[in-house]
Amino acid sequence: MQWKGWWGDTPPYHVPVFVLTHYPRDPIVMAGGTTFHFVTDGIHAALSRAREAAQGKDVRLGGGVATVRQYLEPA
16 A cells, blocks of 8 residues: 555545646545645646635645745745
8 A cells, every 4th residue: 555644544635635746647536535736837836726615615726835936036
């Protein structure tokens, strides 16, 4: 079995999670309502997909300084 995180079969998120990556891969569906979606078409596409999935609810951004800077730069 492939390692899927420290949380075991049930991640603590309970919402869709959008992961920025350079390598396409299929979504990973886990218990508790968490599905990891891997986004290869850029940071703004990831935010757009997260907003759509949130259906008007809050969206949280995670990452390092470089990730935050990309969101703050003018498009």
